[in-house]
Amino acid sequence: MRFARRTVAALQRSQLSVQALTRLSSVVIFLLASWTDQPHLALVALQGTLLAIPYTLIEALVGRPLSAGLVPAGWDLERWARRAAVVTIVPVGAVAYLSALIALPDVTPWSRLAMIAPVLLQLPLEAAFWSTARTRSRQLANLVPQLTAAGTLVAGAALALTHQRLDVAAVPAQLLVLGWVWLRRGGAPDRTVRPPYLASVRVGSAYCLAAGVDLSYSVALPSVAGRIVGVDAIVVLRAMELAFGPFHVALSASTREDIVGGRASRFLTGTRVFTGVLLVAVSAAVLGSSWVRGVLADELTRVAVGVIALFCVYKAMLAVSTWLSVRHMIRAAPRRFLASAVGSRVVAFGGLAVSIAVVHQVSGLFLQLAVTEAAVVVWYVLRARGTPPQVEPERVTTLDPAASA
Structure with missing residues (x-):
């Protein structure tokens, strides 16, 4: 008990x-x-x-x-x-x-x-x-x-x-x-400054822009897939995303734990290990069972196992790039992280541009996703290595009447 x-x-x-x-x-x-x-x-x-x-x-x-x-x-x-x-x-x-x-x-x-x-x-x-x-x-x-x-x-x-x-x-x-x-509200006595409304959003503006860039890529991916491969590609993408739903729950949990923990967060955590376990389990299920693929979508049964394996590799690279991105965000200055985030999306959009020019099948699309996400991993590794120590922000020690207005 x-x-x-x-x-x-x-x-x-x-x-x-x-x-x-x-x-x-x-x-x-x-x-x-x-x-x-x-x-x-x-x-x-x-x-x-x-x-x-x-x-x-x-x-x-x-x-x-x-x-x-x-x-x-x-x-x-x-x-x-x-x-x-x-x-x-x-x-x-x-x-x-x-x-x-x-x-x-x-x-x-x-x-x-x-x-x-x-x-x-x-x-x-x-x-x-x-x-x-x-x-x-x-x-x-x-x-x-x-x-x-x-x-x-x-x-x-x-x-x-x-x-x-x-x-x-x-x-x-x-x-x-x-x-x-x-009803449970309350503030610590050493935190007395009421920031102006504009300053309240200015602190996180760089991260907001980076999130907007990420969202734009998420919206563009299925649209481009449908345009260059056809409607079946959209269905296959959606079916694979549904299959990896449990993996994404764990991945979101691991990244949010990093953000809540800040610089004290550890890289190897139980949630991160569980995310890896789910990645392997889902990959094994969709690769090893034609019945699972048929339940997800009829269109998925017509896709070769090797092509589906490319999508599984893409998800593995996505997990690594997501973890590296969050840890880079925690340790880098906002402007440097924004440049890193925009650079990673430039790489990703560049991959989509290549797909538009040369890809005509789902296999080519999944290969492009896996290769591009691997390039994003390399990008964040290089950016993290070159990140200078972050300067602490100026501390507010007295109550500013203008800020309290």
Whole structure:
């Protein structure tokens, strides 16, 4: 019994449980909508995509500056994180609404607003996670996304049973968790400066730009694949991404643990080892079983095993490049990391350009992905070796009336 309690406690403190619960709630809400809420299924699907924005944006604006040690010592971290979230609400809301308007022009304005409400509420929740992880404990910080995901599952089940719209399933849990965070708020006495709203986002602006560049490549990849190979390539890519879903959960957990730990994080961790185990397991499953490939997509059964092996190599290179990128971000100055991130995407986009010119089959596309990602690994190794020691930011030791305004 004691072993079981220790195991549960260790899982609760791990980012694996956070990522798994978050992914599970998204998948379950989509499935429930497909069974009981067909009129709002498209909105639920679009919402799942848009929820990546607050996750990525607040990690860049709050989590990464904290990890790199760029936040002045006198700043009230909770107020700073909240203000960074507040500044982003309007632009994120505009992007989300415009996306819904373009993708679903026949949907009513009220339905679009209802769909983007959870996206906007997720901004302060992500900010609360990062500030709590630094000012209190990782265990308490993990409760923010864990309780939100668990509450979303409960609300989703209730809405499905009563045949209500499911694109608002996360709202009750989000509001309850935000209320809980607000009741537990407080700041350390040595962190008294309230940073101006503009300064709150300026600290992480370089990381935000780097995240935007990464997102642009993620969007471009399936589009280019469909353009140069055909619709089947998009289906095969999507099927392989679904197969590697558990691997990506673990990979996200390992990188977020690095960012939460900052410069004290270790390279060899249990989560990182688990990520490698999942990589091998998924690769073995899709390579060794034609039945698994058929379950994922009929188009995948027509792809040679050797071609699929190239995609598995690409995922292995992606894991290494992701880990190197995060550790480089923690140790490098923001401008140097931004240059490194942009350079890595120049390499990646260069690979896509080569594909457009010479690739006409899925095999060529997967080979290009594997070779290009290996080049990105080499790029980050070289950039990390040439990284000079980072200068500590100027410390704020007195209360600045202008900053407190």
